[in-house]
Amino acid sequence: MFSEAETEERYSRQIRFAPIGPRGQRRLGEASVLVVGAGALGASLAQHMVRAGVGRMRLVDRDFVELSNLHRQTLFDEEDAEAALPKAVAAAAKLRRANGRARIEAFVADVDKHNVEALVADTDLVLDGTDNAATRLLLSDACFSRGIPLVYGGVAGSAGMSALLVPGDHCCLRCLLGTEDASDVDETAQTCDTLGVISPAVEWVAALQASEALKLLTDNRAALRGTWVMLDVWNFAIKEWKLPPAVDSCPYCGWGERETAVMDRYSAAGVGGAALYRDGERDGRQTDDDPEAGAPVLLCGRDTFQLKLDPSVSLEEWKRLLLAAGCTITADNRYLVRALTVEGERIVVFAEGRSLIQGAGEADRVMTIYRHYLRGENRRDTVEKSDRV
Amino acid sequence: MKSPIEFKLYVITGENYHPGRNMLEVIESALRGGADIVQLRDKISSKRELVEKAKRLKDLTARYGVPLIVNDHPDVALAADADGVHLGQEDMPISVAREILGPKRIVGLSTHRIEQARAAEWEGADYIGVGPVFPTATKPGRQAVTTAYVSQAAADIRIPCVAIGGITENNADEVLKAGARRLCAVSAIVGHDDPEAVCRRLLEKIEAWNSKTPKFEEGLNRTGAPEIRVVINGRNERTQAATLLELAAQYKLESRNIVAELDGEVVPRRLWGETSVRGGCAVEFVHFVGGG
Numbered sequence: 001m002f003s004e005a006e007t008e009e010r011y012s013r014q015i016r017f018a019p020i021g022p023r024g025q026r027r028l029g030e031a032s033v034l035v036v037g038a039g040a041l042g043a044s045l046a047q048h049m050v051r052a053g054v055g056r057m058r059l060v061d062r063d064f065v066e067l068s069n070l071h072r073q074t075l076f077d078e079e080d081a082e083a084a085l086p087k088a089v090a091a092a093a094k095l096r097r098a099n100g101r102a103r104i105e106a107f108v109a110d111v112d113k114h115n116v117e118a119l120v121a122d123t124d125l126v127l128d129g130t131d132n133a134a135t136r137l138l139l140s141d142a143c144f145s146r147g148i149p150l151v152y153g154g155v156a157g158s159a160g161m162s163a164l165l166v167p168g169d170h171c172c173l174r175c176l177l178g179t180e181d182a183s184d185v186d187e188t189a190q191t192c193d194t195l196g197v198i199s200p201a202v203e204w205v206a207a208l209q210a211s212e213a214l215k216l217l218t219d220n221r222a223a224l225r226g227t228w229v230m231l232d233v234w235n236f237a238i239k240e241w242k243l244p245p246a247v248d249s250c251p252y253c254g255w256g257e258r259e260t261a262v263m264d265r266y267s268a269a270g271v272g273g274a275a276l277y278r279d280g281e282r283d284g285r286q287t288d289d290d291p292e293a294g295a296p297v298l299l300c301g302r303d304t305f306q307l308k309l310d311p312s313v314s315l316e317e318w319k320r321l322l323l324a325a326g327c328t329i330t331a332d333n334r335y336l337v338r339a340l341t342v343e344g345e346r347i348v349v350f351a352e353g354r355s356l357i358q359g360a361g362e363a364d365r366v367m368t369i370y371r372h373y374l375r376g377e378n379r380r381d382t383v384e385k386s387d388r389v
Numbered sequence: 390m391k392s393p394i395e396f397k398l399y400v401i402t403g404e405n406y407h408p409g410r411n412m413l414e415v416i417e418s419a420l421r422g423g424a425d426i427v428q429l430r431d432k433i434s435s436k437r438e439l440v441e442k443a444k445r446l447k448d449l450t451a452r453y454g455v456p457l458i459v460n461d462h463p464d465v466a467l468a469a470d471a472d473g474v475h476l477g478q479e480d481m482p483i484s485v486a487r488e489i490l491g492p493k494r495i496v497g498l499s500t501h502r503i504e505q506a507r508a509a510e511w512e513g514a515d516y517i518g519v520g521p522v523f524p525t526a527t528k529p530g531r532q533a534v535t536t537a538y539v540s541q542a543a544a545d546i547r548i549p550c551v552a553i554g555g556i557t558e559n560n561a562d563e564v565l566k567a568g569a570r571r572l573c574a575v576s577a578i579v580g581h582d583d584p585e586a587v588c589r590r591l592l593e594k595i596e597a598w599n600s601k602t603p604k605f606e607e608g609l610n611r612t613g614a615p616e617i618r619v620v621i622n623g624r625n626e627r628t629q630a631a632t633l634l635e636l637a638a639q640y641k642l643e644s645r646n647i648v649a650e651l652d653g654e655v656v657p658r659r660l661w662g663e664t665s666v667r668g669g670c671a672v673e674f675v676h677f678v679g680g681g
Contacts, residue, residue, distance in 0.1 A: 041681040131681040133646055154678035161648075161678045171657045177646055177677060178658025197680055228648065228655050230675060241673075242654040250659065 010099075011053050024218030025053060031217045032056040034123045036111055036139060038087035039063065040197065041153050042129025043075040044206035045213075049127070050095040052214060056103040057095075060119055061088040062110040062306070063356075064336060064348065072199040084331035084338050086350070108335055109352060110306060111135050116142045125213055126150045129206075133177065140165070140173035144252035149216055153209040157195035158234030160205035163243060164212040164224060170243045172253035201233045296357070296366045304358045305366045309374060311353030318349045318374075325373045345369055394456070394495055394515050397595050398588055399551050399573035400424040401460075402431065402446075403527065406580035412442070413449055415579050420453040422588025424578070428475055430460040443469030458497060463489040473497065473515065478505060483512040499553075501534055503541045510548050517546065518573065521554020522564055527575050528554065536567035540625045543568025544618045558590055565598035568625040598624070617668035634661035636672060646677040 007025070008015070015025050031054050035046045038061035046059050065073075065080040065087055073087075080090040092106035109115060111130070120126055120142045128151060130136055136152060143150040144167045151164045152173060165173060208229055215223045227240040246253040296305040309318075319329060319337045327339035327347065338348045346358040347369065355374060360366045400419045407415050416427060427450050429443050443459055447469050450457040456472035459465045463486050466474045473495025474486055486496050499518040500506040509517045519542045524533045533554065542550045552564045553573035561572060572591060581587045601622050616627050619636070630636035633656055637643045649656050650673045656664050666672065 037681050039681055129681050131679065133677060133679050136679075154680060156678050156680035159678060161675075175657040175659045176648060176655065178661070195680070228650075241650040244655050244657050244660075247657050247659050 028053045029055045034058045035127045037129030038091045040072045040202040045127045048210035050102045058105045060107040086335045144172040151209045153205045159232040162208040163228040175247045396426040401428040401575045403575045418584040422585035423592045428458040516549040518553045523555025525555040539567040620671040633664040
């Protein structure tokens with residue numbers, strides 16, 4: 001355990017910063033945050049929170065470390081990319097060494113309607129390090145349903161945006177963007193995959209998010225900007241717009257009739273915290289009877305499709321299946337197996353029953369890969385075809 | 390009724406700017422670079438020479454599908470089967486030129502003040518020149534009208550306006566920022582070693598500014614509604630939109646992930662339909678940034 005003296009020494013420069021002081025530092029130690037995404041923004045946010053002394057942090061991410069991440073995702077190194085470690089796991093390992101007294105929970109998962117409630121539960125603040133609008137809307141719903149502030153950040157190219165949305169003070173992200181459901185979400189907009197991204201832009205946005213987070217968590221509410229900030233680090237520019245108040249008719253930020261609250265919808269389905277696998281633990285898995293399961297979902301703009309798999313199959317079994325179908329295994333750890341198909345596409349299978357298929361180009365090909373490599377239907381398909389001929 | 394003439398980059402001949410080079414080659418280079426309307430301007434040649442030049446230019450511009458306009462002389466325009474004529478304030482009235490050329494040919498007019506621009510619109514000009522924006526050797530002694538007149542014309546005039554006079558690659562952004570959607574250059578294009586490259590770069594600038602304030606959707610215009618002036622993403626614009634939603638619809642932004650600001654405050658998308666747009670207000674539309 002760490003003594004009082006160690007606390008004083010570790011955080012001495014931060015405590016000396018008057019608006020935080022000893023009281024603010026104590027509040028940080030008592031605080032609990034959720035960081036969603038452990039990519040460029042997420043890993044930077046996680047680092048800010050853990051080093052600053054936030055008592056408890058949940059970190060959730062659906063991806064693994066690759067070489068193309070290293071130019072901007074400053075927590076990771078070549079070994080992580082070589083081992084294809086899940087980002088949440090790699091980030092947590094690094095941060096535990098940076099601050100051993102922080103309670104860090106890492107989850108390898110795609111944030112969806114089933115687990116979002118369990119993830120935001122009992123946190124004081126949610127920090128957005130995601131890379132798509134659909135997940136952000138999901139987080140906004142869950143946060144505003146529970147009165148948890150959400151600090152949005154987005155970055156692409158050399159530009160970014162950030163805003164701390166506080167339930168009660170501001171309207172929610174759904175009201176700001178006006179999207180009623182995920183199908184309305186326009187993901188073709190500005191992402192790192194279409195525009196590229198430079199590290200300084202990421203860090204500036206993360207710094208703005210982290211600053212608002214520190215103000216909120218240390219009770220410096222009067223110092224909160226209350227604005228939507230837009231910046232460009234290359235063509236130096238910064239703009240700030242005042243955030244609007246709650247929209248009365250909205251079921252999330254206002255008083256509108258809520259047909260089914262996010263939490264009601266999903267807690268009724270018996271989904272709770274136990275549905276999450278912490279650091280790749282395999283217990284507490286729920287069977288997924290979601291009708292969407294099995295349908296490939298294109299992850300924003302980067303030729304990666306995500307597919308849900310039968311969660312009762314173990315990683316060892318997946319590995320055998322993939323090898324039997326002619327794949328080469330290129331990474332193999334306790335969280336995932338990565339394989340190269342005969343045709344050159346990459347398949348990543350995560351322990352929690354989820355796969356990413358990279359380099360397939362289009363959904364039709366993804367379904368062929370799925371049937372051939374992940375469901376072992378290749379023989380049956382061939383038979384059916386020859387029958388027809 | 391004929392449809393309004395559309396163009397972005399207007400090039401005018403100026404043989405004194407390229408001694409030793411053939412006028413047709415210089416103009417063809419500009420056409421390859423994307424110039425989409427050409428004017429034959431020559432105050433020295435005889436009518437006989439002018440008709441000859443106009444005919445050759447017409448052959449050239451026809452190959453590129455670009456209209457040819459003849460400066461000052463409707464008779465030359467007719468003789469060469471050019472697409473129209475460009476007049477100055479001291480030339481014959483628009484109505485007279487129209488009688489000579491018929492309803493289908495283009496009649497353009499140089500203007501130097503908003504009153505002249507309004508009169509030109511009223512009298513049925515197909516487009517107006519707005520300038521000289523900067524002092525220019527092509528029109529020595531004429532007082533430059535500055536970008537203030539460009540903004541005024543952009544806000545008040547509905548027929549196409551083309552900014553002209555001393556426009557170069559270096560000051561084009563300034564003119565476009567003032568609200569110009571079309572540019573005309575003489576010496577900066579034909580006096581350059583590589584007119585094609587200059588045109589390409591000027592067009593890039595025009596496109597960049599026009600995409601910042603996407604194309605106005607004429608079809609959505611509510612006829613009879615009063616027009617107001619607003620500043621959209623830093624640029625002077627006119628609109629008949631009564632609400633933020635109608636304004637967004639004019640720019641086809643209503644179905645995208647857009648964050649909108651009105652006079653310094655974000656307006657929730659849900660409230661666009663009930664948020665009025667008043668004259669003189671400043672609106673910004675920005676794409677929601679999704680990366681992380």
